[in-house]
Amino acid sequence: MIRVVVADDEAVVRVGVRAVLATADDVEVVGEAATGRAAVDLVLAHRPDVAVLDIRMPDLDGLDAAAEIRRLGAGTASLVLTTFADDVYISRALGEGVGGFVLKTGDPHEIIAGVRAVASGAAYLSPLVAKRVVDHLSGRGPRLRAGDRVGELTEREREVLGLVGAGLSNAEIARRLHVVEGTVKVYVGAILRQLDVRNRVQAAIVAYEAGLIPPA
Incomplete structure (x- = not known):
């Protein structure tokens, strides 16, 4: 079973992500957080396999949270929920050990695919995110x-x-x-x-x- 923590400052997004992940019989959501700091605390408490993190959150944003989770050595992979408006964060995210990017507006099944991929040590980029990343980083x-x-x-x-x-x-x-x-x-x-x-x-x-x- 892949154990997951979900962090987003919008309750409706957390509910949506939890509902999507509930359709996968190999995924279990063990905690939810509304801030990056709370997400880090949940990771320390539950040691999940994956932290699904929104980029823009109060207190500690998703990328800072991913970096702290990585430094803690908790063995938790990070999957970032992003939108096209978050392009400015991409270069920094790649240096913070983020395992994958999934669009909030994309196919909900990509969240499940992303969780499974990063939990197994693989990388995951939603197809549209991959193109945007390439355009942003490569010109x-x-x-x-x-x-x-x-x-x-x-x-x-x-x-x-x-x-x-x-x-x-x-x-x-x-x-x-x-x-x-x-x-x-x-x-x-x-x-x-x-x-x-x-x-x-x-x-x-x-x-x-x-x-x-x-x-x-």
Whole structure:
């Protein structure tokens, strides 16, 4: 069971997120918070697998909360609820160890997919968020620059990077490629170092820019 804390300063959003997650038989909401500080306290109290955080909250915003949760070493992944208006926060969020981005206005099932992905150690970007992130961070010609960045990777590393970009966990990649999970972990570590990125979300963006995401 994936245990989740939901934080948003709007009660109607919290109710909506809880209702969506209740449709998944492998997800349990163990707490709700209206501020980032309260979300951190709930994480300390319950040690959930995932914290679903709104970006804009009083007391402590979602990104500061994600950063504090990461520093605490609670083993809790962060999934950010965002809107297009939150683009200015994207660069900072990627440096705070955020595991994924989901649009509040997108398909509700993306919240479930995002929770499952980040709980398994994978990255998750809603399709529209991925495009917006690429546009925001890369400007013009992103595919060309990303293509240069992945040029030094081996064919197998590029294949693994594409699967990371598709939101697969190490275990899922191992099954897809018919290798052991430890081998995938080594590949992912090497890819992060060679691309000089801090986490799987940043690697996923490079994969998206370079056109490495495989068909569903």
